[in-house]
Structure formats: C-alpha cells, structure tokens
Amino acid sequence: MSAYSPKDSSILIIDDDINLIRLMSQMLKDFGRILFATNGEMGLHIAQEQKPDLILLDVEMAPMDGYEVCRRLKSDEATSASAIIFVTAKVGMESEIACLDAGAVDFICKPLNPLVVQARVRTHLRLQQNTAALESLAQHDSLSGLYNRRYFNMAIEAEYRRLQRHQLPLGLAMVDIDHFKKYNDTYGHIAGDGAICAVAKALEHATKRPGEVVARYGGEEFVVLLPQVDAEILSQYGQMICDKVQALELPHATSDTSAWLSISVGLALVIPNSQSLPEDLIKQADQALYLAKQNGRNQYHLLR
Ligand SMILES: [Mg+2]
Structure with a gap:
C-alpha cells in the first residue's frame, strides 16, 4: 500500500x-491538482472526463x-466514485441531513474557514486513497502481484458479453507449470514460490496488448484473457510464453521434460454467442491444456 501523497x-x-x-483554490493549492466549474452542467462534464478524487x-x-x-454524479458509473x-x-x-441524504460524505458551511476546509479535504482524500488501496488488494494475488481469480472471473464475464455484442473473437490461455510438485519436493516451497513469481513476471512482460488480463488462477496455474485475436496470433502467443519461461533458465533437475522449468499452455478461441458461457471457454482451454500435457508438456495446444 503506497503512502498518502496529496500531490x-x-x-x-x-x-x-x-x-x-479563487479563495478555495488558494486554500487547497498544496493538496493536488485543482479543477473548477462555474455551473452544474460544466461540473458534471469535467467530473466525467477527469474523475477527480474529491x-x-x-x-x-x-x-x-x-x-x-x-x-x-452518484447515479453515473463514471463519476460515482468521486x-x-x-x-x-x-x-x-435540516440542511445537514439533506446534504448527507443526497450522497455527500461531508459538508462545509460558509463563510469558509481555511483550516476547516483544509482539514475536511485532507480527511476525505485520505479515506479515498485507503478505499482505492483496499479495492486493489481485493483484486490482486498477494504472492505474484497478478490479478486474482476473483478479478479474472469478473473480467472474463464483462469481456465475453462485450465481444458477443460486437461478434468478435475472444482467446484464452490456461498456463500450468510443468512438474511443479517435483520442483517443490526438490527445491523446497520457498523456491516454489519464487518460481511462481518468476513465471508470473514473464507472463506479465509477454502480455502487453490493451485489454489483455493476466491472472493467477490458483496454485501453479495462470490464465490470460486475449481479446480480439485470431488462431495465428494466439498460437504465436502460446509459443512465445513457453519460450520466455524456458529462457528464465530455472534449473529443474527432476523434470522429465526439460533441464529448465517449463510450462504447458492450453489455448481456446471462440466468438461468444448468446447460447454460450464464459465457463465453456474456460473448459475448452482446460481441455487444450490437458492435451498439451499429453503431447509431452513444454508446449501449447489450441482448441477452437
Ligand atoms: Mg452559489
């Protein structure tokens, strides 16, 4: 969690x-970037565009x-977080109750006292930042720093329905570290955690297109959501991440597959429709992963 930084x-x-x-801008000049609007309509527009904290x-x-x-502001998803x-x-x-009922976190009475304005703003900026940090913690895996399974489930649901509307393809990669139990038995659980982090970082570096989501699915399993890809791009991606993990050159002496730590990758590709579910895509990638393992590991397999 990052330190409170008003700037x-x-x-x-x-x-x-x-x-x-002018007066308030002067009072709050050390609290960050100040935006302003002189009427409600303009204020709503700036709030949508800039998403201010406060x-x-x-x-x-x-x-x-x-x-x-x-x-x-409160009924619009783009501005409700401010x-x-x-x-x-x-x-x-009566006025105080009306303010809080309308969805405000606080109110300040005119004439304005600079110390009161600064104290209230400081408090609520801090609370805003804590809330954002908690939300981030709830979405991330604490070991690898990747998104967690809970976040992935929300992301695949949203992406699936979005691409269904546009009739565009959605790709999914399911990634599993080969012989991970043997790795843990050979090198210990701390080294095992280190291997998970190294693979996580390699996947993150290899996954750069907008909309792509890398998550830890559980144990030594990862998933990558790849919107708007075709079979060729997806296959290239599968090969690339296998290569990247091999290039880490993490010794795995008890692996039957390779001298270095390796992964197997199941790839699935669909154009979502109203009869299908995100779960179907996950099952398909899981099946592809099983086949990649069957075929000798350290490789990808594509099902579509
Ligand atoms: Mg007025």
Whole structure:
C-alpha cells in the first residue's frame, strides 16, 4: 500500500461564485491538482472526463442546484466514485441531513474557514486513497502481484458479453507449470514460490496488448484473457510464453521434460454467442491444456 501523497490527488470545485473558487483554490493549492466549474452542467462534464478524487460542490446554484448535481454524479458509473463535500450557506440540521441524504460524505458551511476546509479535504482524500488501496488488494494475488481469480472471473464475464455484442473473437490461455510438485519436493516451497513469481513476471512482460488480463488462477496455474485475436496470433502467443519461461533458465533437475522449468499452455478461441458461457471457454482451454500435457508438456495446444 503506497503512502498518502496529496500531490497525486485531484479536486474539482463547482461553484457559481468565481471569487469563492479563487479563495478555495488558494486554500487547497498544496493538496493536488485543482479543477473548477462555474455551473452544474460544466461540473458534471469535467467530473466525467477527469474523475477527480474529491468534489467541492456548492449547494446554492442555478439552474441546477448542488443537490441535483450530486444525484447525477452518484447515479453515473463514471463519476460515482468521486467523494462529494457540499459547500453551503444554509446552516442547521435540516440542511445537514439533506446534504448527507443526497450522497455527500461531508459538508462545509460558509463563510469558509481555511483550516476547516483544509482539514475536511485532507480527511476525505485520505479515506479515498485507503478505499482505492483496499479495492486493489481485493483484486490482486498477494504472492505474484497478478490479478486474482476473483478479478479474472469478473473480467472474463464483462469481456465475453462485450465481444458477443460486437461478434468478435475472444482467446484464452490456461498456463500450468510443468512438474511443479517435483520442483517443490526438490527445491523446497520457498523456491516454489519464487518460481511462481518468476513465471508470473514473464507472463506479465509477454502480455502487453490493451485489454489483455493476466491472472493467477490458483496454485501453479495462470490464465490470460486475449481479446480480439485470431488462431495465428494466439498460437504465436502460446509459443512465445513457453519460450520466455524456458529462457528464465530455472534449473529443474527432476523434470522429465526439460533441464529448465517449463510450462504447458492450453489455448481456446471462440466468438461468444448468446447460447454460450464464459465457463465453456474456460473448459475448452482446460481441455487444450490437458492435451498439451499429453503431447509431452513444454508446449501449447489450441482448441477452437
Ligand atoms: Mg452559489
């Protein structure tokens, strides 16, 4: 988890009073990048484009007031992650409740006190960053640093349906380290963990196209999601990752396959349709992996 670094943050100020925007920008100049908008419509647009960590939102604006802007920010997936602090001239419990009900994390009363503004912003930027770090932890495998199986399952579901809509192919590689149990028995579990990390890094380096996802599927198994590939590109990829792992030259004295650590790769390719499921593609890659093992390991096998 990275240390709190306010300079990486971005803050959007939405207020119809340009003098207040100037004042707040001055107060928050050490907190990161400051963006601003002088009405709700412009604010929504900038929030969608820039995805700020935090939004300071004036309640009293026309034609769209702050409550309406807040509702729209919260109901749009592109902007719902930004934390919102209301800035309001209305004091009192009713106004406070209205702010929090609308989905804001906090509110600040006018006239603005610089120390209050800075303290509230600091707190919520920190909370935002902690939330982002927790989300990242929940999506990654702690040993290899790759995405975990849980994230992969979400990614394949989304990619499968997206490519179904466009009638484009989706490729999947299922990767297994050859004779891994023997490797552990020979070199110990710490070396085994090291081998998993080395293979993970090799896969990550070899997988660079946009939309491709490398994940640890479990134990010594990895999966790679390869959108919009054909059989030739997929086969080349399969061969390349086998070569990359061999090139690590990790000695495996008890392997029947090679002097170095090797992998077997099952490749599957489909154009998703409404009758098929992501699970079918996974099963197909698993079957291809079985055949790659049967054929002597340290190789890929493609099924489509
Ligand atoms: Mg105003």
